[in-house]
Every structure is written in structure tokens, then in C-alpha cells.
Amino acid sequence: MVSPLAYVIAFLLTFLIGGAVIYALTGQNPITVYGSFFAHSFFSQYGILEVLAKATPIIIAGAGMIIAFRSGLWNLGAEGQMAIGAIISTAIGVNLNLPAGILLPVIFLASFIGGALWSGIAGFLKTRFGVHEMLSTLMLNYIALKLLEYMISGPLSMPHPNYPRTSEILLQAQMPFLQYPLNTTFLIALALIPIVWFIINRTSLGYRLQAVGFGPEAARLAGMDIAKLTMIIMLISGGIAALGGTVEVVGDFMRMERNVTGGYGFTAIVVVMLAREEIIAMPFAAIFISGMIVGASSLTLAGIPASFSQILIGLLLLCVVFAGYIERWLKQRWEYAGKIAC
Amino acid sequence: MEETRPPEIVLEVKGISKHFGSVQALDCVSLSFSKGEIHTLLGENGAGKTTLMNIIYGLYQKDAGEILINGTVQEIRSPRDSLQLGIGMVPQFFKLVPDLSILENIYLFMENTKFIIDRKGAKAIIQQLSQMFGFGLEDKIDREVGSLTEGEKQKVEILKILARGSKILLFDEATNVLAPNELDSFLQIVKDLNKSGYSIIYITHRLQEALKISDRISAFRKGKLVGTIAGKEATLEKLTVMMVGAELEKTSTVMPQEKGASILEVKDLNVIDERGLLALKNVSCQFYEGEIVGLAGIEGNGSNYLAEALIGLRRVKSGKVVYRGSDITRSLPLHRMRLGMSLMPSSNALVPLFSVRDNSILDYPEQFPFSRHGLLNRKAITAHAKRIVNDYQVQTPSILLQAVKLSGGNRQRLALGRKIESNPKFMIAYHPTKGLDIKSQSFIYEKLLTMKKTGMTVLFMGTDLDELLLVSNRLMVIYRGEIVGVFDDLRSVSKFDVGVLMTGGSHREGVEKVGN
Numbered sequence: 001m002v003s004p005l006a007y008v009i010a011f012l013l014t015f016l017i018g019g020a021v022i023y024a025l026t027g028q029n030p031i032t033v034y035g036s037f038f039a040h041s042f043f044s045q046y047g048i049l050e051v052l053a054k055a056t057p058i059i060i061a062g063a064g065m066i067i068a069f070r071s072g073l074w075n076l077g078a079e080g081q082m083a084i085g086a087i088i089s090t091a092i093g094v095n096l097n098l099p100a101g102i103l104l105p106v107i108f109l110a111s112f113i114g115g116a117l118w119s120g121i122a123g124f125l126k127t128r129f130g131v132h133e134m135l136s137t138l139m140l141n142y143i144a145l146k147l148l149e150y151m152i153s154g155p156l157s158m159p160h161p162n163y164p165r166t167s168e169i170l171l172q173a174q175m176p177f178l179q180y181p182l183n184t185t186f187l188i189a190l191a192l193i194p195i196v197w198f199i200i201n202r203t204s205l206g207y208r209l210q211a212v213g214f215g216p217e218a219a220r221l222a223g224m225d226i227a228k229l230t231m232i233i234m235l236i237s238g239g240i241a242a243l244g245g246t247v248e249v250v251g252d253f254m255r256m257e258r259n260v261t262g263g264y265g266f267t268a269i270v271v272v273m274l275a276r277e278e279i280i281a282m283p284f285a286a287i288f289i290s291g292m293i294v295g296a297s298s299l300t301l302a303g304i305p306a307s308f309s310q311i312l313i314g315l316l317l318l319c320v321v322f323a324g325y326i327e328r329w330l331k332q333r334w335e336y337a338g339k340i341a342c
Numbered sequence: 343m344e345e346t347r348p349p350e351i352v353l354e355v356k357g358i359s360k361h362f363g364s365v366q367a368l369d370c371v372s373l374s375f376s377k378g379e380i381h382t383l384l385g386e387n388g389a390g391k392t393t394l395m396n397i398i399y400g401l402y403q404k405d406a407g408e409i410l411i412n413g414t415v416q417e418i419r420s421p422r423d424s425l426q427l428g429i430g431m432v433p434q435f436f437k438l439v440p441d442l443s444i445l446e447n448i449y450l451f452m453e454n455t456k457f458i459i460d461r462k463g464a465k466a467i468i469q470q471l472s473q474m475f476g477f478g479l480e481d482k483i484d485r486e487v488g489s490l491t492e493g494e495k496q497k498v499e500i501l502k503i504l505a506r507g508s509k510i511l512l513f514d515e516a517t518n519v520l521a522p523n524e525l526d527s528f529l530q531i532v533k534d535l536n537k538s539g540y541s542i543i544y545i546t547h548r549l550q551e552a553l554k555i556s557d558r559i560s561a562f563r564k565g566k567l568v569g570t571i572a573g574k575e576a577t578l579e580k581l582t583v584m585m586v587g588a589e590l591e592k593t594s595t596v597m598p599q600e601k602g603a604s605i606l607e608v609k610d611l612n613v614i615d616e617r618g619l620l621a622l623k624n625v626s627c628q629f630y631e632g633e634i635v636g637l638a639g640i641e642g643n644g645s646n647y648l649a650e651a652l653i654g655l656r657r658v659k660s661g662k663v664v665y666r667g668s669d670i671t672r673s674l675p676l677h678r679m680r681l682g683m684s685l686m687p688s689s690n691a692l693v694p695l696f697s698v699r700d701n702s703i704l705d706y707p708e709q710f711p712f713s714r715h716g717l718l719n720r721k722a723i724t725a726h727a728k729r730i731v732n733d734y735q736v737q738t739p740s741i742l743l744q745a746v747k748l749s750g751g752n753r754q755r756l757a758l759g760r761k762i763e764s765n766p767k768f769m770i771a772y773h774p775t776k777g778l779d780i781k782s783q784s785f786i787y788e789k790l791l792t793m794k795k796t797g798m799t800v801l802f803m804g805t806d807l808d809e810l811l812l813v814s815n816r817l818m819v820i821y822r823g824e825i826v827g828v829f830d831d832l833r834s835v836s837k838f839d840v841g842v843l844m845t846g847g848s849h850r851e852g853v854e855k856v857g858n
Contacts, residue, residue, distance in 0.1 A: 204713040211704060215693030220655065221685060221706045223675035 001114065005326050011317035018312050026303050033302050039098040040298035041291040049182040054081035057082065057244040057261075059189040060184075061268035062282045063196045063274075064115075066238030069277045070200060070215060071209035071233045077119055077137030079201055079265025080144030084118045085111035085242030089249040090256040093169030100172035107173060108246060115242020116235040118144065123234030128133050133234070141265070144233055165257045175251045185251030189267065190283070192240070197279045198248040199236075209233050241265065267293070279333070289313060352427070352541050353398070353510055358407035360393055365777055367393040369565045370407070375510070380532065380542045380550045382573075384585055385562030386805055391545050392434075394562075395512050398543075399431045400424040407442035429454075430503025431512040434519075436495050440488030444468070444479060444498050447487050447827055451502040472497075472505050473777070475534050493524040500531070512542045517551060518642070529555050547640055549581050550843045561585050573588030574592070578842060586841040587805055598831045599815055602631035605799050606652075611661035613647045621647040623823045625661070629768065632798040634790060636814030638807065638840050645803045647825035649772040653685040654678045665768070666837030679705060682767035688776040694746035698738050701745045702727035702760055726763070730820035734759035735785065758786060768799045775809065787813050805844075807837040819843040 019030030026033075027067045041047045061078040066077035088111045096103060116203075122140060125131035149164070158167035168174075200206040211219040212229055220226060248260050271289050275281040296309035352373040360367045368390045375381050376823045383391035396402040398409060400418040408415050411427050416425050421431075438447050449464045465483060472479045477497045482490070487498060503511060513532065520528055532555055536542050546552055552559050556573035561584035606629040614619035619643045621644050629635055634669065639645040651657035652663060654675040663671045670678055684705075692701045703712045703723055712723040734755040738748060745753060754774060761769065771790065775783040790800050790813060804810050810817060811832060819827040819840055827843045831833045 061728050069647040116849065202718055204707045204718055205716060207700070207703075207707045207713075207718060211693050211696065211707075215690070218693045218704065221687050221690055223653070223655075223679050225676065338578040 003327065006048045006323035007320065010316065010323040012314060013319045013323070014316040017315060018308075019135040021311075022302075022308075028302055033299070034305065036298045036302065038291065039296040042209045045237075046181075047294060050181060051287060051291045051294050052186055053181045053183060054264075054293055055286045056183070056186045056189045056251065057248050057264040058217050058268050058271055058286040058290060059283050060192060060247060061241045061244035062271045062286055063192045063279065064242075064244070065187075065268050065272045066275075066277055066279050066282060067196060067209070067240065068233055068237035069272055070213050072213035073230065073233055073237070074134040075119060075122070075137050075234065075241075076133075076134055076269060077122060077238065077265075078244065078268045079261055079263065080137070080141035080239035081118055081238045082113040082245030082248070082261045082265045083141075083144040083148045085245030086249050086260050087148055087156070087245075088114040088242075089173075089246040090151075090156055090169060091167050093250060097170060098172070103173050104175070104250070105172070108243060108248060111238040111242045111246040115245075116239035119238025120231065120241070121232045122238075124230045124233075126251070127230050142248050145261070148256070150259060152258060154172055156256065158255075163257075166255050168255045169249065173250055174254050175247075181252075182334070183247070183251035183275050185247035188243075189249065192243075193283055196240070200279060205232070216303070225293060241268070244268070266306055267313075267337060270313060273317060274320060281332035349379065351375065351630045352377045352411065353543075354410040354413075354749045355394065355398065356408050356410065358394060358397060358409075358639065359405045360397060360402060360650045361405060366565050368397070368404075371562075371565075372407075373560055373567060373570070374753040375541060375543060376558075377541055378536065378539055380536050380544055380555050380573075382544045382546060382556040382559045384546060384549070384552050384559055385564060386547055386585065388564075389547075389562040389585075389786055390565040391562045392514060394566075395431070395514060395543065395545055397570075398424065399429060399512060412460050425503075425506055425508065428509040429509070429512065430508025431508060431514065432496065432503065432516055434514040434516070436499055436519075438495055438498060441486060443484045443486055444490075444501075445483050446499055448505050452505050453507065459605070467505055468501060471501055475500075475531055477501065477531070492519040493528070496520070496528070497531075500535075509539075510543065511535065512543045512545070514545045515547070515642075516544075517546065517548065525551075547585075547642070547751065547845070549578055549585070550577070552581060553578065555602070563587050573738065577819065579838070582838055582841040582845060585845060586837065589813040594744050596811075596813075596815055596832050598833070599633065600799070602633065605629050605631050605666060607662075607664040608652070609662040609664070611651060611663070612659040613644075613651050613656060614659050620659075621823050622651065625820075625823075625825055626826070627818060627825060629799050631767075631799055632794055632797045633815045634794050634802055634813050636810035636817040637803045637820055638802060638817060638844050639803065639820035640805055643844075646772065646818050647823070648820070649685060649687075649770050649801075649803060652770055653683060655685075658686045677788045679764070679766075682763065682765070684766035684769045686758060686761050686769055686771040686774050688773035691760075692745040693752055694744070696745055696755060697742045698731065698736065698745060698748070699723055699727040701756060702730050702741075705760060706764055717798050723754070730759035730763060731757060734789070751778045751785075754778060754782060755785065758789060762789065762793060766798060768801070769793070770803070772803045773805070774802070775804070775806075783809070807840055810840075811837065821846055 015034065022028060022030045022033050041051050041226045056254060065075060065078055092107050092110055096106065098106065112184055114263050118140060119137065121138040122133045126133050152166055153164040156166040158165060162314045177183050178186065200210065208224055208229055212224060212226055245261055249256060253260050267289060271285045272282060277286040292309045292313055294307040300306050344828065350801070351374045356372045358368055358371045371390065371394060383394065385391045393402065397404045400420045400423050409418055415686065416427060445461065445464060445468060448468055449459055452464065456598065468483060469480050477498055479494065487495060517525055517528060529551065533782065544555065553576055558570055558572055559576050559581065560570040561568040561581065563585065568640045571580065579754055608625060608627050611622055611625040612620060625648060631751065637645055647656060651658050654673055658671055661819060662669060665681060665683065703726065707713060711719055712726065713719060721732040724741065730736065731738060731741060736752045736759070738752060748756065775786050794800060802810065814832060817829045817832055817835065818825050821844060
């Protein structure tokens with residue numbers, strides 16, 4: 001429920017505070033720094049392509065998260081679900097010698113199922129034992145990431161690697177580039193948006209999942225089977241998020257390495273919150289955040305650590321939340337301005 | 343000489359008002375509390391007594407009015423302020439740390455505590471207090487609070503505020519957590535505290551307790567102070583009238599009617615609440631086609647558990663629910679709804695952020711024609727929503743308006759329309775008119791009466807006796823999880839008869855009691 005005005009305020013606030021920090025740390029004009037920051041990501045052709053490429057897994061994982069968040073489930077496990085997707089994609093992509101027309105659908109389908117089962121563990125723990133999904137999905141992330149590390153240095157490791165990584169996936173499993181570094185996987189991410197929009201807004205499943213999210217008590221009183229819905233939502237959400245890992249393997253790395261998921265699963269959560277769980281707004285938020293990640297490398301030229309852009313992203317999120325809070329508070333003040341006397 | 347001197351007033355509230363949303367929880371209440379008296383605040387849940395106490399204790403902020411302590415106006419912004427002024431509260435739901443000992447729990451609450459716990463000093467104080475009032479906790483002082491009984495935990499809560507030095511003690515529905523055998527010793531403790539000089543404000547909805555311990559009793563109804571009487575002058579009859587607002591004449595004009603075919607039968611139903619205590623005890627009743635059965639019960643006496651158990655939202659410990667000859671005790675809510683049962687709640691019937699249109703199918707989004715093969719049919723839903731808005735007079739500029747923006751009356755009309763449109767045969771209406779204006783209330787009565795004529799059965803749960811006697815063919819009364827009375831012919835029943843049963847009074851002679 002954040003109005004556009006609140007967003008504008010939040011952005012201004014973020015860059016003001018960020019600018020103050022830049023000035024305090026380096027004594028440089030913050031506007032020049034910001035200028036080069038965004039010039040790098042949004043005002044060069046290569047920059048734009050890179051931004052869109054980096055946004056691809058974020059958009060996919062974000063689409064999965066939105067389904068969960070909309071139904072009030074805190075699936076924070078996108079990173080782990082992506083890792084599972086990456087492992088399955090690599091295992092199949094390296095070993096299963098089939099024509100591309102069959103191999104790619106198999107990879108995507110298997111990744112979806114793997115990710116679904118992985119987050120399904122959290123769904124099961126919640127519906128059966130009442131374990132909060134926020135905890136279980138978060139913990140499952142670490143298990144999945146360790147599993148990934150084990151895979152690249154163990155079962156899936158390439159022969160004699162310089163550093164832990166797998167062999168390259170088969171050529172027919174590698175999706176073509178639109179224009180390097182932007183891969184055709186970006187189109188998959190885009191196609192996912194109307195699909196998820198349709199599920200949320202036009203199916204009875206989407207109707208019910210939103211009812212549970214927006215009015216859990218009303219949904220319960222209406223007789224909805226909340227445990228069953230929770231399970232279905234966790235399966236779909238984790239399945240979609242896993243495809244974020246898949247596109248990293250088949251559209252970027254073409255193999256699996258330690259940082260193949262790149263923290264995009266966590267970034268996706270930020271993006272979804274920034275987009276206020278709106279599926280249509282989410283890709284834009286993803287591209288913006290991706291731009292901040294890509295632009296970070298230009299910061300080092302100004303003598304500011306690249307991780308400063310991470311600070312800016314966190315600050316932005318805080319400001320958006322804060323702006324929403326301030327707005328609500330102001331509204332309440334407005335409505336109950338008059339005191340009631342006898 | 344001492345007798346004639348007017349009592350010293352320790353606490354006075356003047357013109358206190360408080361609203362929550364559109365509900366006026368307290369409407370200009372003025373009241374004074376004398377030193378050394380037990381002053382009972384009596385009223386149903388939602389009558390305003392707990393709100394008043396929370397304002398005095400600083401948990402809520404008043405909209406208007408002032409609070410005087412020992413004659414001077416005080417602003418109480420938080421419990422810290424009220425504790426400073428010598429006011430302490432024994433809350434209804436205990437605020438203790440289960441993993442800490444009695445000593446530590448009390449120490450946490452004491453003033454001027456040091457960084458390192460002064461166990462010796464604290465222990466001496468606690469033991470002395472415990473001994474003085476016969477709490478019997480002297481040997482358990484180092485035990486973890488989590489291992490104590492509810493009654494003992496309550497004593498720890500009392501010790502907390504005594505150790506803190508409070509002189510005015512607030513008790514909020516203190517006996518709710520107690521087992522029946524703990525009751526008398528608890529009331530004795532309250533009296534003993536009072537004798538040693540503490541002023542006591544005692545909040546309850548139970549008449550018997552009020553009669554046993556009060557010096558004065560103030561009754562609340564619908565946010566207003568009805569009146570204050572001396573404990574000596576109070577009788578069950580007077581208090582019932584004050585509390586439920588019952589004039590004593592007969593009011594029902596509903597003729598008893600021929601019983602139709604049996605539709606629902608409940609046998610020895612036992613249901614357990616969140617704390618593991620019995621919320622319903624051996625409830626048995628039977629319902630017939632085409633009747634409205636009222637269930638009179640003050641909140642907290644189990645009618646909500648009965649509503650949820652009947653529709654399948656709450657597991658049943660033992661007993662049976664038979665609907666039209668088939669045992670549905672273990673069926674899912676959705677299954678029961680498909681069979682023709684329906685629950686009309688007092689609130690939460692709608693998803694606040696959904697539009698009027700989307701809310702119009704909340705009970706049946708998967709049913710034809712609203713969806714087919716899992717896809718929603720917008721046209722059918724829109725037509726359905728428009729019909730409900732029209733037929734049930736839901737005032738809304740558009741069916742796309744969010745439900746949260748509707749007024750309370752319009753929300754309930756929309757919900758009722760949705761329920762009735764699914765053509766239920768048995769409707770559980772749980773406080774369906776709670777907080778509504780008179781126009782919306784009578785609309786709901788009319789609709790239910792119309793549906794009754796078409797053969798629908800309604801179990802109408804409520805507190806307001808005027809309303810229950812207006813719509814019901816038959817009436818049951820629930821108190822502490824038990825059906826304590828059934829009236830088949832309401833022409834001979836007065837509000838007083840029902841009111842006494844509802845509030846835990848014994849049954850008056852001459853009224854036929856038909857226990858099932």
C-alpha cells in the first residue's frame with residue numbers, strides 16, 4: 001500500500017543519505033559518482049545488456065517468491081531452491097545426450113520438480129509440525145548451498161579442475177545468446193510474468209492463495225483447506241525459483257561453479273518487497289536493482305568499495321518500508337484528528 | 343464517628359471515552375473508587391469494563407476525560423506511570439516468564455533493582471508477603487514458574503504487584519483460569535488483601551462472584567455505566583437487570599411451532615480449547631427444519647467453540663454430530679458446506695483487501711459457474727456479485743470497491759447474501775448483528791426469517807436477549823460450556839429467566855427446564 005509519492009520520497013532519501021556517505025568518505029561530489037554509477041549500467045549498450053542478463057535469474061526467482069508472499073508465506077529459500085535447480089540442470093546437462101528440443105524441456109521440468117520438492121520440505125514441516133517457513137526455508141538455503149559445493153568438488157566435478165567446478169554442459173543444453181551477454185533465457189523470464197499474473201488473477205487457485213494471504217481468518221472461516229493450499233503454494237513457488245538456478249547454468253555459466261546462484265535468490269526477496277508483491281512491477285524493480293549491482297564496479301574507480309551499492313540497495317528497501325510507515329501514520333493522524341468529548 | 347466520615351477517594355475517572363474504529367467502547371464514564379473498598383465492575387465482554395481498566399493501567403490511551411489519583415489529575419501514558427502511582431494489575435492472561443523462577447519473575451517487576459540480583463533481600467520480602475496472605479508459595483520460591491498450576495501463577499502475579507508496592511489492585515476476570523475448587527480460596531485472598539488496606543477494583547461478568555465480595559458494584563452495558571449499587575443492596579435480580587438491560591416483563595410473541603423433520607443432531611459433544619481445558623461439556627441438542635433456535639451465551643462461555651465444531655473448523659474430542667442421518671463428526675468444513683451447512687460469523691467474513699466482487703464467492707470459488715477447470719469465470723462472478731449487492735442492499739459505489747471500505751452493516755449484508763445464495767439448509771449465525779446499526783440488524787433478522795419460511799434452519803448465537811427473543815422459535819442457554827437451559831415455548835419466558843442462566847445464576851422456580 002505504498003503510493004508513488006512514498007516511492008519518490010524513499011528514492012530521494014536513499015540517494016541523499018548515500019550521497020552524504022560518499023561525500024564523507026571520499027570528499028567527491030556525489031552527483032558525479034552517481035552519474036558514472038548509472039552511466040555504466042544504463043547508458044551504454046553493453047551495460048544495458050549486462051543489467052538485463054543479471055536481472056534474468058532475479059526475475060524468475062522473484063516470480064516464485066511473489067506466489068508465496070501473496071499468500072502470506074515467507075518463502076525466503078529462493079537461493080537454496082536456485083541451487084537445487086542448478087545442480088539438477090548441470091547433472092542432466094552434462095550427462096544426458098539428447099537433442100536440444102528434448103533436453104532443454106527435460107532440464108527445466110526436472111529443475112522445477114526438484115525445487116518444488118525442496119521447498120516442499122518447508123511446506124511439510126509447516127503443515128505437519130507448525131515450523132515457521134521463514135526459518136525452515138532459510139536453513140534449507142545453507143543445506144542446498146553446501147550440497148552444491150559438494151557436487152562441484154565431488155560427484156559432478158570436472159576432471160582436474162583449477163578450482164572446484166563442473167565440466168561444461170553439453171552444447172545442445174546451452175541456450176543461445178541474443179547478444180552477449182544477454183541470453184535467450186531472458187525471454188523465458190519475461191514469459192513467466194504473464195503466466196504468474198494469470199495464475200494469481202485468473203485461476204481459482206490464485207484466488208484462494210490470495211484469500212489466504214490477505215485474509216487468513218476469512219479464508220479459514222470460508223472452509224478453505226489452508227494446509228493443502230500452503231503445500232501447493234510452497235511447491236509452485238519453489239519450483240519456479242529453481243528455474244532461476246537453471247538459467248544461470250544453461251544461459252550464463254554453461255557449467256556449475258561455487259557462485260553460480262550469486263546471491264540472486266536473496267536479491268529476489270528484496271526485489272519482491274520493493275515491488276510490493278506486484279508481479280507486473282517486479283521485473284522493473286529487478287532491472288533497477290540489477291542496474292545497481294552492475295553499476296557497482298564503476299564505484300571502485302571513484303575509490304568507493306563496490307559493496308557500497310549493496311548498502312544502497314539495503315538502504316532503499318529500508319526507506320521504502322519507512323516511507324510506507326510514515327504514510328500510514330500520517331493518514332491515521334489525519335483521520336482521528338478531532339478528540340471526542342462528552 | 344469514623345463511620346460517618348465520607349470515604350476517602352483514591353481513584354476517580356471523569357468523562358472517560360474511548361473508541362476503536364467505529365465502535366464506541368467507552369462513552370463518557372465517570373466513577374470513583376474509595377480507599378479500602380472492593381469495587382466490582384460488572385458487565386458482559388465488550389461492555390467496556392476491561393477497556394476502562396486498561397486505560398487506568400495505561401495500556402490504552404483515552405480519547406477524552408481525566409483520571410484523578412488521590413485528588414490530583416494524572417496523565418497515565420503507560421503501565422510504568424500507573425505503577426509509579428501505586429496501581430497494579432493482575433492480568434487475565436498471565437505475563438510471566440515460564441523459564442524463570444518465582445523469585446526471578448517477581449524480581450523483574452520490582453523497583454530499584456540492581457544489576458546483580460539481591461536474592462536474599464527479595465526472597466525475604468516475597469516470603470513475608472506470601473506468608474501474610476497464606477499463598478503457600480514460600481517453599482516454591484526457586485521453582486520455575488512454568489511448572490506451577492494456573493492458580494499458583496495467579497498468586498505470583500499478585501505477589502508481583504504487591505512487591506512493587508501497589509496500593510490499588512486491579513483484577514481482570516481473574517477467576518477465568520481457576521478450577522472451581524480454587525475459586526473460594528481465591529475470593530478469600532481478595533478479601534484478606536482488602537482487609538489489610540488495599541483498594542481493589544474487581545472486574546467480572548459473573549454475578550455470583552460480584553455478590554460474594556463487593557462493597558460496591560458498578561454495571562456496564564454497551565460502553566456505558568448503567569449504575570452503581572452497594573454490595574449489601576445488590577441481589578441477583580437487580581444485577582441481572584443492570585447487566586443485560588432486561589425489563590422483567592415477557593417479551594417474546596413468537597408462537598411455538600410444529601417441529602419439522604430433524605436436520606441436525608448433536609450428541610454429548612466435548613471440545614477442548616487452546617489451553618487444553620474443556621470448552622464444551624457434553625453438549626447435546628437437536629434441530630429441526632424451518633426453525634430459528636437462539637443460543638444465548640455471554641462471550642467466553644463456549645458458543646464460539648460450538649459454532650466452529652459444528653461447521654468442522656475445530657476438532658471434537660468426543661461426541662457426535664449427525665446431519666440428516668449421516669455422521670459428519672470428522673468431515674472437513676468444505677464437505678459440510680457442500681451438504682448445506684453454513685457459518686455466518688460476526689466478523690472476518692470478508693477478505694478486507696478483496697473487492698466486493700471477489701468477496702462474493704469466498705465460500706465457493708471452485709464451484710460452477712464461478713470457475714471451470716480451475717479458471718475463474720469473471721462474467722459469472724460479476725453477475726453474482728451484482729445480484730447480491732442488489733438483493734441484499736449492499737451500499738457500494740462499485741463492485742470493485744475493496745471490502746474494507748464498506749461500512750460494517752454493508753459488510754455483513756454482503757456476507758449474508760453470499761451465504762444465503764449458496765442455498766444452505768442449516769445456518770449457524772454467530773453474533774451476526776454484532777456492532778451493526780439498527781437498520782442493518784433488522785435487515786438481517788428479516789432475511790433469516792424469510793429463509794426460515796423456506797425451510798432453512800438457523801442456529802442464532804447471540805448475547806442480546808431482545809434480539810434472541812425477537813427471532814427465535816426456541817432458545818437454549820449456554821454457560822461455561824454447558825447447555826444450562828432449553829426453552830421450547832418462549833411466550834412464557836422473560837428476559838430475566840434467560841439472563842440469570844446466562845450469567846451463572848441458578849434456575850428460578852416455575853420455569854420449565856427441558857434438558858436434553
